[in-house]
Amino acid sequence: AQSVTQPDIHITVSEGASLELRCNYSYGATPYLFWYVQSPGQGLQLLLKYFSGDTLVQGIKGFEAEFKRSQSSFNLRKPSVHWSDAAEYFCAVGKTGANNLFFGTGTRLTVIP
Amino acid sequence: DTGVSQNPRHKITKRGQNVTFRCDPISEHNRLYWYRQTLGQGPEFLTYFQNEAQLEKSRLLSDRFSAERPKGSFSTLEIQRTEQGDSAMYLCASSLGDAGFYGYTFGSGTRLTVV
Numbered sequence: 001a002q003s004v005t006q007p008d009i010h011i012t013v014s015e016g017a018s019l020e021l022r023c024n025y026s027y028g029a030t031p032y033l034f035w036y037v038q039s040p041g042q043g044l045q046l047l048l049k050y051f052s053g054d055t056l057v058q059g060i061k062g063f064e065a066e067f068k069r070s071q072s073s074f075n076l077r078k079p080s081v082h083w084s085d086a087a088e089y090f091c092a093v094g095k096t097g098a099n100n101l102f103f104g105t106g107t108r109l110t111v112i113p
Numbered sequence: 114d115t116g117v118s119q120n121p122r123h124k125i126t127k128r129g130q131n132v133t134f135r136c137d138p139i140s141e142h143n144r145l146y147w148y149r150q151t152l153g154q155g156p157e158f159l160t161y162f163q164n165e166a167q168l169e170k171s172r173l174l175s176d177r178f179s180a181e182r183p184k185g186s187f188s189t190l191e192i193q194r195t196e197q198g199d200s201a202m203y204l205c206a207s208s209l210g211d212a213g214f215y216g217y218t219f220g221s222g223t224r225l226t227v228v
Binding site: 004032034036041042043044045046049051090092094095096097098099100101102103104105106 | 117119146153154155156157158161168169204206211212213214216217218219220221222224
């Protein structure tokens, strides 16, 4: 069965500091992996996705993520966080032919000045 | 590309009433999905349409829930005899093809409060 674990419920970082949000997945097949961001009261916006090739994926807003098959991880990183990055971040997994994605429970990011 | 549009943004209803939500996907996207998101949780899959055909339904979609997508364009999600446990954000998403490859474009959601 598919599952996605985001071990950190809430993370607080200072503006300008680096960020890493963790995501671990359990999937029988080669997964497609996604990171979404959700601002309060809004829908989810796609930050980046991995489906093959280079394991370091670049996304929008300066985010990147690295797929590590040996660790079943797809962690999201940003070298310097901006106050506008405060939001909820969701990792999701899918596969070819699947009709839906499975989402983690999210990590809430707070950015302090 | 006007994005995925959902209406209404907010709905407050009394327990036992029926409610209907609407989703207008991106026009080129033939696949449409409904998800439910409760506080502190990630989105949970409810149902999926390819064109006008409803191809998959989650166990979360009880008999009180029904979704339609007439003519393969907009979709509606109806909840009959609402219960307090139905209070959640209902998200609609669409995709150009295989969700595992393309990912979703989400709407802003409809927040339902059952009092």
